[in-house]
């Protein structure tokens with residue numbers, strides 16, 4: 001029963017039976033309690049603010065809220081879109097309450113710039129949530145840990161050892177081989193009349209690339225109990241669990257009961273167990289493999305070497321749990337973001353066939369000597385880069401970035417932001433803001449022709465990878481994967497919609513988790529293209 005229904009129940013009883021003094025007195029008592037509660041909240045807030053600040057507190061604008069729930073009821077099934085709509089009515093800096101948790105939503109490039117340039121340090125921690133605690137082995141990882149000395153050191157090590165340009169380049173052959181496998185799979189399906197499930201295949205591609213980069217073996221080759229579909233599904237379930245609200249995060253005193261009753265807790269535990277068993281298996285597998293023969297180092301090898309050498313760097317100790325937490329990060333951060341970027345880019349290309357043809361002309365006139373695009377040729381494909389940027393502008397895989405938590409008070413756009421406030425930057429709203437972009441809803445890669453706007457965290461109208469201290473360290477790894485796969489699929493095939501389907505019929509509905517995916521799978525017909533040059 002809804003809260004509004006609960007509130008009105010005693011009132012309607014009293015009206016129906018006006019002689020029933022009992023109901024009437026309950027109703028009056030209830031109202032009195034409610035008024036006292038509101039008065040208490042107001043007085044408490046006033047006293048706290050007066051004591052702390054000695055100046056008038058100016059909170060960001062806020063829509064009306066419900067008792068207990070705050071603004072939770074306004075989120076709907078697509079929070080990034082509901083929040084974007086609300087920001088147009090209220091302000092590009094908006095204060096909401098999710099249960100008792102104060103949350104600030106930022107929806108313009110100007111305010112994002114102020115946040116990242118002036119208040120990055122004050123706002124770069126992460127909230128400690130029930131699900132993220134589990135997936136990060138109690139915050140031993142990079143993505144979900146709070147900002148402190150340990151996180152700073154871990155980030156430094158990961159950037160130097162795992163995400164450096166040299167390391168990313170050392171995995172070039174893995175990306176090329178996996179893309180080649182995908183091209184073969186498409187060729188096989190294009191000889192039959194069946195539809196090609198673009199979504200499923202790109203998820204397998206990014207999972208296989210990341211498992212090979214992380215462990216040296218794709219899921220295809222691993223003897224793990226999970227096959228590729230299982231691994232993808234387990235990762236998808238993890239991302240859904242992290243992306244959804246857990247009652248115990250909102251109402252610590254009783255929310256855990258709700259999580260147990262609704263099965264949220266059980267599903268989370270099961271999913272974490274599955275992922276942990278998978279990681280344990282591949283780690284053991286890798287240790288045995290190393291004992292047998294020493295080959296090139298993958299990410300797990302680097303981490304195991306640090307564990308073996310009892311590598312200690314300030315407060316970091318590479319224990320087995322720390323290794324699993326970092327490897328888990330790679331999967332949670334890299335698989336869905338890459339696959340969703342590929343799916344949304346292809347969806348826009350199919351809807352905008354002129355752009356697709358122009359891009360194919362660029363690729364086919366540049367790559368004339370061989371039948372596959374190699375990574376070192378991607379630099380020549382400038383229109384390809386514009387197309388991917390445009391897709392990331394319209395469809396950022398993490399439209400609300402990851403939640404930040406403030407560590408100290410600061411003023412943002414003139415409003416007071418207090419410590420322990422959660423911050424979400426709505427990059428979907430920013431990417432579609434008419435103040436920053438001409439015809440923002442149009443898919444027009446040409447807008448980047450004469451512009452230096454890039455996604456590396458300096459141009460705040462385009463920040464699909466975030467900005468500041470928490471910017472995605474996997475930008476180069478992610479983009480290499482996306483650009484290489486797309487260039488090859490467009491070099492080797494023409495892509496058609498299933499019979500009778502028009503460009504405008506293509507379903508663009510989104511599914512919201514930690515990343516936003518296309519709700520229905522993208523099904524296309526690939527037609528092999530033979531370069532006559």
Ligand code: HEM
Nearest residue numbers: 142143330333334337338398402464465466470472474478
């Ligand atoms: C197209 C692909 C990708 C996109 C759009 C993307 C986007 C993002 C975003 C928006 C964040 C959060 C930034 C913030 O909190 O402000 C993030 C964080 C992160 N990403 Fe990526 N990412 C991609 C690929 C990857 C890949 C391939 C990896 C590694 C294999 C990776 C590793 C990480 C890590 C470790 C973090 C956490 C950083 C921290 O909190 O310090 N990402 N990513």
